[in-house]
Amino acid sequence: MYDNGTHVYTVEKSVKTDLFESHDHYNVDELLSDDHKLARDAVRDWVKAEVSPIIEDASEKAQCPLHLFKGLAEIGAFGPSLPEKYGCGGMDEIAYGVIMQELERGDSGIRSMASVQGSLAMYPIYRFGSEEQKMKWLPKMASGEIIGCFGLTEPDHGSNPAGMTTNIKDDGDSVILNGAKMWITNSPVADMAIVWAKNEEGRIKGVIVERGMKGFTTPEIHGKLSLRASITGELVFEDVRVPKANILPNVEGLKGPLSCLSKARYGIAWGAIGAAMDCYDSALRYSMQREQFGRPIAGFQLTQKKLAEMITEITKAQLLAWRLGSLANVGKATPAQISMAKRNNVNMALEIAREARQIHGGMGITSEYPIMRHMMNLETVLTYEGTHDIHLLITGMEVTGLNAFK
């Protein structure tokens, strides 16, 4: 991890115990293997021990708990479904999904730290890199020694990445990189970035840009009211000379970055369930304890409507994610299917956070409970990695065959 000395971390541990219990209304656990459950429970225990005690404070102070990069690496959250020969987990896609679910149960920002490292920085090297690039980067990224980030979105090109202006020009053994990328998770502390840029023929290539290359800077974006425990920045390239050996040889065009996004969106479809579960669990417990008119508010019909709808939506989202995972395990999950699950599950989680907030009354807006933090986080998750609307249009195009984007 890159540390220029400006990344403060003064977060204090809370003495409050994380009481989270999972609720499995449809015995979805029976669809999981022993290994999936072991992975899920391990990450759940890790989150309770390492994330829950600090996350409210980190979020309030907008300080990224950078030491968690090492912890995430140790638990095996970086590239768990990439092969063991590169120091990764060698697990299947459902295992990757439940890991993301449990991380996001803790906080969407912590899940983002892992999503970006695994799906957006390591995955493109694994999928499109040379064997030499894989051996050079992947083991050190799996162990957390090297932190990566991913540059696709630009200040003027979000939903339309094909319009990107970041570019590379041929110069002997090197290319010269110019442009800027925006909203880059992990960028201020990253040691390297996977950057998507157009070559002189206008074709999109993936370039590994390393910290320390002249003309490459990563200014931090401040003032975020969401994902406050995750660090976000820009990537700025001013005549950065990048050796041609750093170009990912096996991909050209938008399918490069889009396949990474598919992988990350898949993880988000699972992750959002975690945030929803945490809100539901907290709302259920609170409503059983909170008494009004002489009895627990959980006994009132309008509270029950909220709770019943929450667990219904969580259950549907779990089944969607599990089916998507089963398809992904045999390489059959399509980008359109992933879009549907990402869109549905994130929106589901955000709706549940809002309902849970109402059940908590005034307490729901404080950092005594995780609700408001999840809600603010999910506002980002709703539009990053493909906005809620864009994913709808992807489904629309899939079912009609007609492109409504342009």
Added chain:
Amino acid sequence: MKILVCVSKTPETTANINFTNNNTEFDTNGVSFIMNPYDEWYALVRALELTEANGGSVTIVNVGPSINDAVIKKGLAIGAKDAVRIDAEPTSALFVAKQIAAYAKSEAYDIIFTGKESIDYNGSLVGGMIAELLDLPYISYASSMELAGSTATLQREIEGGTEVVQLDTPFVVSAAKGMAEQRIPNMRGIMMAKKKPLNVATAEAAQSNEKVVEFKEVPKDRAIKMINPEDMAELVRLLHEEAKAI
């Protein structure tokens, strides 16, 4: 250093406890199971620490049906070298102890660990019974253990203080809180566990002539009585007459 860690499967700590069959059997419906925390956090982790520092290997043993494999795999993921499941319903502490003793007899373990108790039936019996059956010394409720060569120094929390015990291997020890810290398995460990041997052994014929006649639940509707803090006489009266606690 060859260590055997006895592990049992217990309901998850937040499980709803119900009984069936005229209150003679625990209702496992909808209950998730975990490795008994005393076996996992204290016994297994300390055993692993000792072999990591001194060399050697840790084997897990469990008496139970194949559904217990999920719990055993966690132990392998945390770091045990291999595991043995003795394929039988664990009907009583003596039955379990006889199975483990029969298995351990020919294996010459230096140390046999158990947790100080299981969190379901809280019997604290199996460790002592194994020691008796194998004619080994038994140290119960140990909260720390250091090893120098084949000499172990253990601490036991006793009423009002600590007892420090020293003895040579082999012996049986039951591990209490303080012995070690929880170790969370990582993804690599979970994948490595798939390649580790989980052997299934046939159970010995062992009679168990005890049976559960009934489980009685604590009455759920015991009302809370609020007493004026100034009124000690009323508190004493209630404790004496109603709760019959004094």
